[in-house]
Amino acid sequence: MTCEAPQGSVWRSYGTARRSTRTVRVRVSAALVAAAVLAVLLVPPLVQLDHQAVDLHAKLLPPSWSHPFGTDDLGRDLLLRCVYGLRVSLLAGVAAALTATLIGTAVGAAAGALGGWADRALMRLVDTLSSVPHLLLGIFIVAMFRPGVWPVVVSVALTHWLSTARIVRAEVLSLRARPYIDAAVSGGASRWRVAIRHLLPGVLPQAALAAVLMVPHAMWHESALSFLGLGLPTHLASLGNLIQGARSSLLAGQWWPTLFPGLLIIVPTLAIAGLAGAWRERINPRRRSELML
Numbered sequence: 001m002t003c004e005a006p007q008g009s010v011w012r013s014y015g016t017a018r019r020s021t022r023t024v025r026v027r028v029s030a031a032l033v034a035a036a037v038l039a040v041l042l043v044p045p046l047v048q049l050d051h052q053a054v055d056l057h058a059k060l061l062p063p064s065w066s067h068p069f070g071t072d073d074l075g076r077d078l079l080l081r082c083v084y085g086l087r088v089s090l091l092a093g094v095a096a097a098l099t100a101t102l103i104g105t106a107v108g109a110a111a112g113a114l115g116g117w118a119d120r121a122l123m124r125l126v127d128t129l130s131s132v133p134h135l136l137l138g139i140f141i142v143a144m145f146r147p148g149v150w151p152v153v154v155s156v157a158l159t160h161w162l163s164t165a166r167i168v169r170a171e172v173l174s175l176r177a178r179p180y181i182d183a184a185v186s187g188g189a190s191r192w193r194v195a196i197r198h199l200l201p202g203v204l205p206q207a208a209l210a211a212v213l214m215v216p217h218a219m220w221h222e223s224a225l226s227f228l229g230l231g232l233p234t235h236l237a238s239l240g241n242l243i244q245g246a247r248s249s250l251l252a253g254q255w256w257p258t259l260f261p262g263l264l265i266i267v268p269t270l271a272i273a274g275l276a277g278a279w280r281e282r283i284n285p286r287r288r289s290e291l292m293l
Contacts, residue, residue, distance in 0.1 A: 022278065022281070025274050026278045029270075029274035033268065043080070043083045047080060049081065049237060053074075054075060056075055058071050058075035059071065059074065072246065073257070086239060089239050093214075093215045097211045099153065099157035101164050103158075107161065109199065111169045112173050135224060141159070142154075148233075149232065155221075164214070171202065180198070181194060209276060220265065222240065226239070228240075
């Protein structure tokens, strides 16, 4: 005769396992993000990088103790160049995400709070811009400037505020239906006061989450633009530039000039996305309760 475990205990054990897995994921993601931030903050002030340096005697050396990531086709240390490239990607990603979030929050809050023709006009603008591929529109914008970090930031920011605008507008419309909003309006509060005191604080958590989720996306777009030759000048260290310059080496069998810059794009972005996912579960109680079943 076999005894079956009660259904409730099965669900509880499953929920405990899910929580344990989520905790491990958050800790690993936090450690990776912290390591990336410390590297880009501490390494450049301690070790200066000469972007014009050439050492053909050390050309394409494989990974070793003296060069953990190996060297590139001009004999430059790949680890140091990857750290400088990661600094550019993080700077561009964070700056573009913050700028895009500010634009999207302003547009979405205005559309949701004003309603009527203003809401329809702003949402039609969002729909029109969304119909154009992000990368194509970003190439068009960045091509109008000289190569550099800030044209890339402007390009990514102006093409990535659309999703934030939709999220904020939906949240504002949800908040407008709450009883305390009706009570504030009935009490004589102006539309501006209701928007500042009640609607804006309500959408800030969602806007902040959208900004964090946008950082990995912005980093990928910065790397893509640099890979296409539209980001930083080719002699400067950028993860996209490093991968673009290593194509010929990869065809010749030298894998390290492509692998390590690629990993420094993939790993930090996955870590940031992991932290953002944990934050999303925390601020969304319904989703968190479903995951704990």
